[in-house]
Amino acid sequence: MKFGKEFKQQKVPEWIEAYMDYNGLKRILHEIKQSKLQEEPQTPSRISQQRLSLYRPFSGLNVRSSSDDESTDDVEDQVIAVETVRQDDTREVYNTNFLMSPRQSEVTFFEKLDEELNKVNTFYRDKVEEVIEEATSINKQMNALIALRIKVEQPDINKCHIQRIISTDSGSIESSNINSPSRYDLSMKLKMGFYFAENRHIDSKSDKHKSDLLDVLDRVKINNTLESPMSTIRSVLNDSKDKELRFKKEELKEAEGRMKVVFIEFYRKLHLLKHYSYVNILAFSKIMKKYEKIAIRRAARSYMKIVDDSYIGSCDEVTLLLDRVEGTFIKYFANSNRREGMKLLRPKRKKEKHRVTFFSGFFSGCSIALLIAAILLIQARKVMSKQEHTMYMENVFPLYSLYAYIILHMLLYAANIYFWKRCRINYPFIFGFKQGTELSYQDVFLVSTGVTVVTLSTFLLHVHMKLDSVHSIYEKYIELIPLILLILLLLIFFCPFNILYKSSRFFLIKSLFHCICAPLYKVSLADFFLADQLTSQIQVMRCLEFYICYYGMRWYQKEQKCHTMDLYNVFYIIAAIIPYWIRFLQCVRRLVEEKDWVHLINGSRYLLTIIAVVFRTVFELKMKKTWKVLALMTSIASIMFNTYWDIVVDWGLLQRKSNNLFLRDKLSVRHTSVYFVVMVLDVMLRLTWLQLILKFNLHYLKGTAISSLFSCLEIFRRGVWMFFRLENEHLNNVGKYRAFKSVPLPFSYYEEEDEEDDKDD
Structure with a gap:
């Protein structure tokens, strides 16, 4: 693979815009090559230069003499000099001057090259300063x-006890006469507690604070992140963002989980910052x-020396912090087990499996065959033309159309993942998937085709048994087949x-539960x-309602x-x-938290749609005619509002x-x-819903078929909408x-906040 693609x-x-513009520099090199071809050659060709070098005096095999000759050649052949201009105490700007x-x-x-070097240096310095602050x-x-x-x-430990252990532990642990295991463990914890703080880049004074270790707890509260219904309710009732420490094991477990x-x-x-530095220097x-190959001038060594001496090439802050983080995480959160600690810190990336591709193709072929078989069965038995089966098919249709809507949505999601990857849209980060657990488009396609095979097989079995059933004793059991399929899929x-x-199923369940409990959960x-997505699956909810009604009446023997x-x-x-009500409540929650009035406008959009x-x-x-007029007026207003919001706000177009x-x-x-x-x-598909009000005469489409099509x-x-909404979100990022x-921290130091407020006053 060529380096440009890699x-x-x-x-x-x-960070795409912060990387070196490799392709832009290649285009300029192409212009240099074209201009060289147009010029009359005034210097020997590369082959002639290599041939002439064979006639130079032999410098021998002595290392010192060869390096001296090499350095002499560098001075003689040097064509550029890079000037370093300091803007302030920490930042430099590089300008290249030609010596010929x-x-x-x-x-x-070289102007473009200097510009790119200054750009990556500035970006890298800013990000390193951010991580040092975060550290x-x-x-x-x-x-x-x-x-x-x-x-x-x-719980019974006090400040004096800790001071005694620290003073005793000032030398070696063996010479301090600590025979008690608990006391030895405590002294080790005190030493480990400031392991992360030993980094010279972190503003800590561990010796000063060791004696006041427990005093930290007097200035600390647990951050209430409002991530659960109870925390939200308590926040509303108590009007307090933070919780007092109660020194419970559950509290410690929660804080450790957040810190992890x-x-x-x-x-x-x-890790990404280190990789950013590496790939840019390599570029x-x-x-x-x-450049050397095209211009036949030796400038790489002198310029790369400047790159290596620049901030992005010489800064070792990130490497040191990586070592500190690894050591601290392994000691605190992995019981000094390096393998387990590194497995948590660096989870394995998901590998594509050939069996997923194979079964996706196999199930898709089976789905097509079963769909054709279902159509042929209905046509051969003339099910739709027989009056005794018409009512039955009207009931069967919503029982199985439920899966058709879900499968169609899954297929579109698989297509979106494919195009997101092609357009380099970082959908796992935007959705918040755990690294290595996100589904690829092959995985989603496999699930959708698998559900299709199971649904069509059940439908064929159900219809065939219903048409061939002679004894009424079996009819009750045949009617339960769609319900059994639904229960089976829910169990899976x-x-x-x-x-x-x-992991993906539970992520979906968690998000679905958050939607149901809106606005008690923080909206992600x-x-x-x-x-x-649920606003487009209204028919699925109505199908579930029909399941309850259909089998409820069967249970009570009602026809x-x-x-x-x-x-x-x-x-x-x-x-x-x-x-729509869920989305309205989510908008209310975001309005209260973010104090952004755009969420009020968005919420009013969903109220109008309701x-x-x-x-x-x-x-x-x-x-009735009265309801028709009201439905037409509100639908047109809703369509106009929602279409504008889709295109201008969600997609960011028409700017x-x-x-x-x-x-x-x-x-x-x-x-x-x-x-x-x-x-x-988008405009045309939104306008199609007016058909349900205006009732245009569509041949071969009546009743349920029309609503299902729409x-x-x-x-x-x-x-x-899903693709372009996520594209806009990605481009904003x-x-x-x-x-x-942004990960919420477990603790807040409230005394410092009070001091800052007093200074402001």
């Missing part, structure tokens, strides 16, 4: 954690070798064993993204149709507004003064025509160089 693949997606007459394209090349904060958190651990494990996540994320940040080396979905993508992107029951019709409306859905559903059930007309400055898809197509498509179109629209999630 360099592109190794970039952190959110250059071509204009070469001047452009200071983590050090304070570790001091509090160690004090809490000692207090929880030994903080260390893992901090280590990942350091400078590669581009200078290309909630299976607690580590099979069938457990994955939560409101899932709630937006009444569900749609003739008032209670069913009430819940038919409620099922449609649940997803009103439109209610009027539209009531008109569908009662078919004024954009480099791309009617779009935005940054685009992931190369062909701009795609954006115009999806904007028109539900599939809405799912398709949501799948398209790129614009802010936001490549890491």
Whole structure:
């Protein structure tokens, strides 16, 4: 693989603009090559130069003499001199000057090269300063954690006891006459507690604070991150963000769990910074070798010496912090087991498996064959033309269409993952997936085709047994087949064993639970993204309602149709507004937390949609002219509001003064025509819902078939929306160089906050 492609693949997606512009420099080198070809050769060719070097006097095999000759050649052949200009005490700017007459394209090349070196140096310095600041904060958190651990494990310990152990432990542990195991363990904990703080880059004075170790607990509270319903309720009732320490084991376990996540994320940040430094230095080396090859001038060694002496080449802060973090994490959170500690810090990346590809193809072939078999069975038995089977098929259709909607959504999600990867959109980071557990598009496609095979097989079995059943004694058991399929799939979905993508299933269950409990949970992107997907799955919720009604009436031996029951019709409306109500509550939660009025506007959009859905559903059930007018007015208003929000806010398109007309400055898809197509498509697909009100005469489509078709179109629209919504989120992260999630710290030092407030007053 060429270095250019490898360099592109190794970039952190959110930092792309901060990397050296390797392709831009290659284009300038191409111009140098073209200008050289046009010029008349005034210097010997490369082959002639190599041949002439064979006639030089032999310098011998002496190491000193050969190195002296080499250094002499460097001085004689040197064509550039890099000037270092200091802007302040810490930052330098590099400018390259030529020692001989250059071509204009070469001047452009080195100007661009200096610009890129200054850019990567500035970015790297800023990020290193950020991690050093963060290390200071983590050090304070570790001091509090160690004090809490000692207090929880030994509640009767006091400050004098700790001072006595430290003074006794000033020399060697063996000479301090510590025979008690508990006392020895405590002294080791005190020494380990400041292991992380020994780094010279962390603002700590461990000797000063050792004697006041337990005093830290007097200035510390547990951060209330509002991550559970009870914490949210307590925060509302008590109007307090933080909790007092109670020195319980549950409290210690919670703090240790949070600090473990903080260390893992901090280590990942350091690792990516180190990799950023490595690949950029390698890119400078590669581009200078290309320059020497094309220009036939020796400038690589002198310029690379400047690169190595620059901040990105000489800074060892990140490497030292990596070693400190590894040592601290292994001692504290892995019981000094290096293998286990490093497994947590550096989880293995997910490997693609050939059997996933094989079974995906196998199941997709089986799905097509079973679908054809189902169509042929219905046509051969003339099921739709026989009156005795018409009512039965009307009941069977919603029982199995439930899976069709879900499968279609999964297929669109698989397609989105494929295109996200092609466009280098970092979807695992945006959704917050644990590294190495995110599903690839092959995995999602495998699951969707597997569910398709099971559903179609069950449908064929069910219809065949129903049509051939003679004895009424078996009919009751045949009717239970769709219910058994639903229970089986739910059992697989909630299976607690580590099979069938457990981490992804539980991530989805957790997000779904957060949506149900809105606004009691802090809203993450994955939560409101899932709630937006549920707004396109209204028919799935109505199908679940039909399951309850259908089998409930069967249980009570009633043959009444569900749609003739008032209670069913009430819940038919409620099922449609649940997803929009969830999104409204999520907007309320974000408005309260972030104090951003855009969430109020977004919430009003969902309220308007709820009103439109209610009027539209009531008109569908009662078919009265008054309801038709109300449904039409509210639906048009909702469609206009939602379409504007999709295109302008969620997708970030139609921006004024954009480099791309009617779009935005940054685009992931190369062909701009795609954006115009999806904007028109979004408007058209939203307008299709007016068919349920205006009742156009569509041949061969009646009743359930029309609503099912429009539900599939809405799912398709949501799948398209999904791609461009995540693209916009990714580009916002790129614009802010936001490549890491913010992890809440377990402790807060409230006395320092009070002092700052007093100073402000």
